[in-house]
Amino acid sequence: MKQETRKEEIIRVAAKLFKEKGYSAVTMRDLATAMGIKAASLYNHINSKQDILNTIIISIAEEFTQGMKLVQDSKLSCIEKLKQIVALHVKIASENIYGMASLNNDWMHLETQLNYYLSLRNNYEKDFLSIIQQGIESSELKEVNPEIIMFSMLTTLRSLYIWIPKKEELNANDLANNLNKVLIHGINI
Template identity: 35%
Template sequence: MWKGFVLQQSLVKLINFMKIDHSKKQLEILEKAAALFRDKGYAATSMRELAQAVNLKVSSIYSHFSSKEAILQVICFENAQKFTQNMASIEAQYNNPLQQLEALINLHIEIALEDTTSVTAFNDEWRHLGEARLEEFLSLRKEYEMKFCAIIEAGIAEGTIQDIQPQTIFYTILSSIRWLYDWYKPNKKLEAILIKEQVLRLLLRGIVSE
């Protein structure tokens, strides 16, 4: 049995450039906004609620962000960058397609377990971006998808990955991890390790036991 995935856990370092370029108050607003967007959705979250959550009057928020959508933009694009940059570092680190894929799955699981709020908002609420920004966002997303699928494709050619449409594998991986955002409560560190190992095994080896 192939056991490579046991060896390379936790090698991926998460880059937190969200903390660069923003003032303390901006960061506070971004965090609370992400939490509200995650819990109630972007459209159902009002600026009045957000203001209350950060102990400001509504108008004061506009000293930090030009609009409600501007806040969503930061959340969406900084998270998109996070995934793109991590993928680049993974590609540099491994040259084996299967190891790259495993590291990518690991990356997505780790991000899901570590940063529940911001990434969830990014995952679910990007569609509320305005037309221009939405187009930009979708193009970034498409680029990420193509790189991801290229790795899968290489693994299929090599014979280490099942011969299934790369897009199907890609979408299945990405969405299969999404329940972590909704269900995982970041209390127990031990449980996180167990979940990570089990989800990874489930995706790589399947449900059926030999």
């Protein structure tokens, strides 16, 4: 296990603060206090507050893009692909509780990397929608508005970070299995 660098520690602590109050409401003095140093000392390790946000958001967004590519290249059925996507979100959210909050809530405060982030997100949603559309065409899925299916699944999966910390007794496998039931098979008898 690689030792965490001071820079990595700053980014980890920043992500936690960003989750609580949002990027704009967290000051460099807040972050420094949480680190036990003075604000000026942060700049020995990072270039700017904006750079911290970039690092948090882009790394996770690229992780999702990579995961989606693996799912697409597989020869699985549509429903199996959707289950893989559920597992991907559970895995990333479990490992990046704090970062997921920034990804969801603070992406609009990106500056130089905003367009890159938006292109990653748009492509992800396009690929997700395409899997659902293929499932409807092949009669694996019901004929419901595919965008509503994607919206419902994706908002649930994107919000996992809010909910995972409250349910520590569920491991990733149990959580993914329960979500598959609810999201794919419905809740009524």
